[in-house]
Amino acid sequence: MSADEDRLSCPSAQPDMQDARIFGVIAGTPDEPRVAYLKKKAQVTPEMLEQLDGLDPTRVFRYAARCENGRCAQYEGGRCSLAQRIVTQLSPVVSDLPSCQIRDTCRWFVEEAGAACLRCPQVVTRVPSDQNALRAAAFKEDA
Numbered sequence: 200m201s202a203d204e205d206r207l208s209c210p211s212a213q214p215d216m217q218d219a220r221i222f223g224v225i226a227g228t229p230d231e232p233r234v235a236y237l238k239k240k241a242q243v244t245p246e247m248l249e250q251l252d253g254l255d256p257t258r259v260f261r262y263a264a265r266c267e268n269g270r271c272a273q274y275e276g277g278r279c280s281l282a283q284r285i286v287t288q289l290s291p292v293v294s295d296l297p298s299c300q301i302r303d304t305c306r307w308f309v310e311e312a313g314a315a316c317l318r319c320p321q322v323v324t325r326v327p328s329d330q331n332a333l334r335a336a337a338f339k340e341d342a
């Protein structure tokens with residue numbers, strides 16, 4: 200793995216991953232979730248998770264964390280297969296790149312450029328059961 204690879208972040212992380220931080224709040228509706236991108240960094244702390252009062256943190260926030268590279272099930276052929284499916288299977292939901300604090304290190308942006316960003320606001324880590332396009336993109340065919 201190159202030093203550059205080692206610095207990349209996963210934009211669809213879990214709150215307990217290494218260097219996890221919140222970069223977006225999930226807004227919109229249950230049918231059409233949309234991420235509102237935060238301007239400031241917010242580290243994930245146990246106190247913050249407690250304040251959610253039992254709500255699944257991945258239903259409330261989008262998290263970035265250190266990309267796990269080959270230890271992640273989505274990593275294939277040296278790339279993020281999830282980012283590839285998002286770009287090929289989902290439609291853009293915005294016409295301009297969102298203002299996003301993690302773009303410098305985002306693996307999806309490094310690999311798929313702005314095409315990932317135009318689709319990114321509809322991505323939620325916990326996919327609602329009736330979001331067929333998002334589910335198809337989220338899960339590999341052989342999963």
Ligand code: SF4
Binds near residue numbers: 301
């Ligand atoms: S894909 Fe684009 S908008 Fe989404 S997290 Fe990465 S840099 Fe930000």
